[in-house]
Amino acid sequence: MLTCTAVIMDILLSLPSLLLLFVISISSLLLFFVLLSQIWSKDLSSYPPGLEPYPFIGHLPQFLKNRHRMVDWQTDSGRFRYAVHRFWVIKKLFGVGSERRLREAIATVHNTAMQIIRSKKKERRASSSSSSSSSSSSSVPQAEDLLSRFVVNEDHSEEFLRDIVINFMLAGKDTTSSALTWFFWLLSSRPEVEANILDELRSIRARNPTTGAAAFDFEELREMHYLQAAITESMRLYPPVPVSSLTCLSDDVLPDGTAVKRGWFMSYTSYAMGRMEAVWGADCEEYKPERWLEAETGAFRPESPFKYPVFHGGPRMCLGKEMAYIQMKSIAACVLENFAVDVAEKAGAPEKMISLTLRMKGGLPVLFRPRESRV
Numbered sequence: 282m283l284t285c286t287a288v289i290m291d292i293l294l295s296l297p298s299l300l301l302l303f304v305i306s307i308s309s310l311l312l313f314f315v316l317l318s319q320i321w322s323k324d325l326s327s328y329p330p331g332l333e334p335y336p337f338i339g340h341l342p343q344f345l346k347n348r349h350r351m352v353d354w355q356t357d358s359g360r361f362r363y364a365v366h367r368f369w370v371i372k373k374l375f376g377v378g379s380e381r382r383l384r385e386a387i388a389t390v391h392n393t394a395m396q397i398i399r400s401k402k403k404e405r406r407a408s409s410s411s412s413s414s415s416s417s418s419s420s421v422p423q424a425e426d427l428l429s430r431f432v433v434n435e436d437h438s439e440e441f442l443r444d445i446v447i448n449f450m451l452a453g454k455d456t457t458s459s460a461l462t463w464f465f466w467l468l469s470s471r472p473e474v475e476a477n478i479l480d481e482l483r484s485i486r487a488r489n490p491t492t493g494a495a496a497f498d499f500e501e502l503r504e505m506h507y508l509q510a511a512i513t514e515s516m517r518l519y520p521p522v523p524v525s526s527l528t529c530l531s532d533d534v535l536p537d538g539t540a541v542k543r544g545w546f547m548s549y550t551s552y553a554m555g556r557m558e559a560v561w562g563a564d565c566e567e568y569k570p571e572r573w574l575e576a577e578t579g580a581f582r583p584e585s586p587f588k589y590p591v592f593h594g595g596p597r598m599c600l601g602k603e604m605a606y607i608q609m610k611s612i613a614a615c616v617l618e619n620f621a622v623d624v625a626e627k628a629g630a631p632e633k634m635i636s637l638t639l640r641m642k643g644g645l646p647v648l649f650r651p652r653e654s655r656v
């Protein structure tokens with residue numbers, strides 16, 4: 282009896298030590314994984330988008346071999362790539378590492394978006410009061426741009442408007458700027474493509490001499506088949522959204538017979554698809570706008586979005602595709618008509634930087650030389 286009481290006393294006395302031991306073990310385990318994930322986020326540079334080795338335990342040897350070539354997976358879609366599934370939840374709980382940086386970054390983006398909305402609302406109030414004092418007609422000012430059209434609707438919450446602004450910035454601005462940067466870089470080493478674009482602009486101007494120095498209008502932009510082909514071909518090699526990731530809603534079978542299960546996380550890489558011989562033929566690595574043109578008429582010939590998934594395919598395809606082409610053609614035509622664009626540093630291909638969009642590390646330094654006579 283005495284022995285039994287002593288054992289129970291022993292256990293009770295050692296409970297705090299057991300608890301301490303337990304806490305130390307759990308903390309060490311957490312620390313180990315935090316360190317592991319931090320180590321994996323270091324020293325990461327360019328690697329073909331979508332082809333970077335994922336840092337799962339089973340890939341450790343591959344990781345050790347390629348660690349200097351990996352993209353900074355912690356700053357883009359890092360949450361999907363932890364060695365321990367959902368480990369980011371713990372980091373978020375403690376507000377450490379990449380999750381702390383993410384929280385700060387989100388706050389910065391939200392503040393910027395809110396500033397844009399408040400200034401748009403202020404602008405609207407000012408123009409509303411000036412129009413009501415200067416005119417007897419008490420009409421609400423016309424919504425002249427896309428954001429104004431959302432702001433005029435009083436039912437939209439600030440959060441809704443904030444998400445609209447972020448959507449415009451992310452979906453609309455970063456994509457087109459990425460596309461144009463790679464386009465101008467490719468053009469810098471292909472004078473014959475530039476000459477063809479200039480010829481096209483010249484013939485459009487010749488058909489509509491009255492437009493003179495004005496920016497090209499919508500109809501004229503539609504007539505630019507060669508420019509459309511040159512930009513499309515550039516996005517084949519450098520797609521602004523290089524990797525797209527989705528979750529399966531239900532069990533399915535892919536066209537090639539691969540079975541996928543509900544909840545599976547899937548990615549496809551437009552970057553890799555754009556460079557596959559099986560998809561584009563033996564000249565897949567070449568920049569050839571002509572592959573997008575009808576041989577006889579020179580008219581632009583689009584491809585199936587499932588072959589060219591740069592704007593995604595199916596029901597969730599990019600809603601801004603046409604708008605993106607108008608923007609890009611308008612900017613490219615206007616710049617090329619007035620300036621020769623010289624890339625400042627031509628040594629080798631620029632380094633790729635992957636975030637949600639495919640960026641060029643350090644941007645593209647260029648020199649603009651005004652053309653002696655416009656095209």
Ligand code: HEM
Pocket residue numbers: 448449452453454456457460520521522525526590591592593596597598599600601602604605
């Ligand atoms: C070169 C320019 C652009 C490219 C390459 C591009 C590409 C894409 C891609 C790949 C997606 C699908 C993303 C996914 O679900 O995985 C997408 C969606 C979307 N894009 Fe674009 N985009 C471009 C420009 C624009 C512009 C200018 C706008 C509008 C301002 C826009 C608005 C959207 C919207 C609203 C969606 C979501 C559609 C939905 O989920 O139903 N995009 N885009």
